[in-house]
Amino acid sequence: MIKQDYYAxxxxxxxxxxxxIKSAYRRMALIYHPDxxxxxxxxxxxxKSAAEAYSVLIDPEKKPIYDQFGHNGLRGQGxxxxxxxxxxxxxxxxxxxxxxxxxxxxxxFGTRSRNRSYAKSGRDMALEMExxxxxxxxxxEKEIKLNRMEYCxxxxxxxxxxxxxxxxxxxxxGRGQVRYQQGFFSFSRTCSHCRGEAEIISSPxxxxxxxxxxxxxxxxxxxIPAGIDDGMRLRMERESEVGDLGAPRGDLxxxxxxxxxxxFEREGNDIYCQVPISFTRAAxxxxxxxxxxxxxxxxxxxxxxxxxxxxxxxxxxxxxxxxHRRGSLYIKIDVQIPVNLSxxxxxxxxxxxxxxxxxxxxxxKRLIDKMKNIFH
Numbered sequence: 001m002i003k004q005d006y007y008a009x010x011x012x013x014x015x016x017x018x019x020x021i022k023s024a025y026r027r028m029a030l031i032y033h034p035d036x037x038x039x040x041x042x043x044x045x046x047x048k049s050a051a052e053a054y055s056v057l058i059d060p061e062k063k064p065i066y067d068q069f070g071h072n073g074l075r076g077q078g079x080x081x082x083x084x085x086x087x088x089x090x091x092x093x094x095x096x097x098x099x100x101x102x103x104x105x106x107x108x109f110g111t112r113s114r115n116r117s118y119a120k121s122g123r124d125m126a127l128e129m130e131x132x133x134x135x136x137x138x139x140x141e142k143e144i145k146l147n148r149m150e151y152c153x154x155x156x157x158x159x160x161x162x163x164x165x166x167x168x169x170x171x172x173x174g175r176g177q178v179r180y181q182q183g184f185f186s187f188s189r190t191c192s193h194c195r196g197e198a199e200i201i202s203s204p205x206x207x208x209x210x211x212x213x214x215x216x217x218x219x220x221x222x223x224i225p226a227g228i229d230d231g232m233r234l235r236m237e238r239e240s241e242v243g244d245l246g247a248p249r250g251d252l253x254x255x256x257x258x259x260x261x262x263x264f265e266r267e268g269n270d271i272y273c274q275v276p277i278s279f280t281r282a283a284x285x286x287x288x289x290x291x292x293x294x295x296x297x298x299x300x301x302x303x304x305x306x307x308x309x310x311x312x313x314x315x316x317x318x319x320x321x322x323x324h325r326r327g328s329l330y331i332k333i334d335v336q337i338p339v340n341l342s343x344x345x346x347x348x349x350x351x352x353x354x355x356x357x358x359x360x361x362x363x364x365k366r367l368i369d370k371m372k373n374i375f376h
Contacts, residue, residue: 139226154207269327
């Protein structure tokens, strides 16, 4: 089943700000909250869809991937909108979601009642790589430089000064949440002191300022398969940034961009070029040496070749990325008409025309005669 666009679900434009995204989700949550629609499956599905859309569009890591690659970027490449589900993004809406969010949300999305001490996976990254047509045709290995987050060498990702320990949060007593009463109702809210982690760090690492991560430059070798085309993406699993301690790295996506070639044009696995020859060579036939993507090729031009005629060289195109088949090279013949003829050359052409029965200075009515035959 085709998934609906997340922006359409929330009824917002693709340029919507974070506040507009929040406002749209709040509006839908108030309308379709299951507590307000008991037993209404349609309302529950709309509530789930709105929550899924909000969880992606408000996430600064997932939103750019969705904007560029759509649902395939989230699901088709190894993760879904709710993989590594971060419930903290709904903190602003607990006045709407209340105990339903804390104790019933797991039933909707297939997760258990949440414990805020989750380990967040590393951020996915995307970069563009420019290739020549020749490089894309044969494939190669390229080295790339990447600035990515790595675990702090001082605290090894723990975020604490070496030798120190975490302490139980004094505000929530290690529960990660605080409860409060409002009239007849009891609500839970994420502890603002420990941000739901149930523990606090009293002595943050000075090297990474308590983040557990530092940015480092890394060199990676990327294997480019033969036949790759403009716009295709390569996924390097677990080659992006580190996550929280104990969580996996993100994935690195490499988007291929092909440089414009001076001689060839590519369409799928076929390549096209245009070869100029003189009108005498076109009339009498000749041989020309042309470049291909791998080596030069001698091509026979048959006598009487007309302007625009195309010669096909089978298996001289680009190898299909999914098989061993190759495309073709198509050569379009561009017959060059001479200019600035000498008197001798003109006399020779006149003599040729007379021998062919042509009357050079009479009006040529052959086209009109052909058109009469078409319409009558």
